[in-house]
Amino acid sequence: MVLGVSMKILIIVPAYNESENIVNVISSLKNQNNLWDVLIINDYSKDNTSELAKSTNNAYVIDLPANLGIGGGVQTGFKFAKKYNYDICLQFDGDGQHIASEIPKLLNPIINNSADVVIGSRFCEKRDNFKSTFARRIGIKIFEILNSILIGQKITDNTSGFRAYNKAAFHFLSEFYPSDYPEPEAVILLGKNGFRISEVFTKMQERQGGKSSIFGLKSIYYIIKVIFAIFMTAIRRKIIKRK
């Protein structure tokens, strides 16, 4: 048996008002590997994201009855994956930013059991090929420094939502996952609880449609809230004890 072939893999796609991208995202995932199950978490979209996703007949679609934000949405995916006994979860954003052909790079370290969590990073190899807003780059730098200090491991792309988790990691996160903008906090939470995190360089696309959920005043609130949450996560006791 080839390692990893029998593993059940779930691709979790959080989507809020992504009618422009969702069909392409699903077909790109299914074209990449038909054995992967795709789960769209429709976070109470105001457009027809859900209908479009269902019309492909290629994805499970969960329609949340109220808006939870990306953290609560992705966590719904973890709960679903736990319930249906998946082996690996991969978070793949619904805005067309992530590239399906890069997924195997994230899955391989999990399949070889060399990591519990793999983050697709825009920065860990070449630095200058991804354009981002000034505020966002500053935020990313702050998280990089903070997380390096707090868990003693340099993570270059703490805000990346392109991540793969093994069973232990997503079972843990199905119970404890931060809300709102969870990615940088989740790095600390996982690092602190002894999960092995690794980063691989992945190409990402400029967003094809829609607007980032973080801009303007909201981005300042975001940085303050997440930094505070990171510190609180760091001074909390370990939730689980691992060998």
Next chain:
Amino acid sequence: MFLNFTINRVQIIAIVGSLFFFFFILQLVRKRRIKEEYSLLWIFFSIIFILISVWKDGLEFIARFMGIAYSPMAFVLIIIMAVILILVQFSMVISKLTEKNKNLIQEVGILKQEIDELIKKNNLQK
């Protein structure tokens, strides 16, 4: 020195007001408009208000004990403490409710998906 039984008008108003408040809270709990666990802080502080209004020199005593020169400020301080404590309790309750609410939303989402799947599988009409 600390017990002074002459009663003046402001003290009567204070006693009546704080007793009224105490029974008002009790009544709300009795009618199940406030849950017992969320009424404890209110009850605790309404008893303190009753004590302060009955024990005339009490405020003076407390103020002197805390090093406050102007004794009514001691009363203001107690009120502010009461309000802050109760608001913190509200934040805790809201946070707990938010977490439960999130879990419910997630669970309902998953269940709806499963029901849709079953309906499709069994060719049931919606």
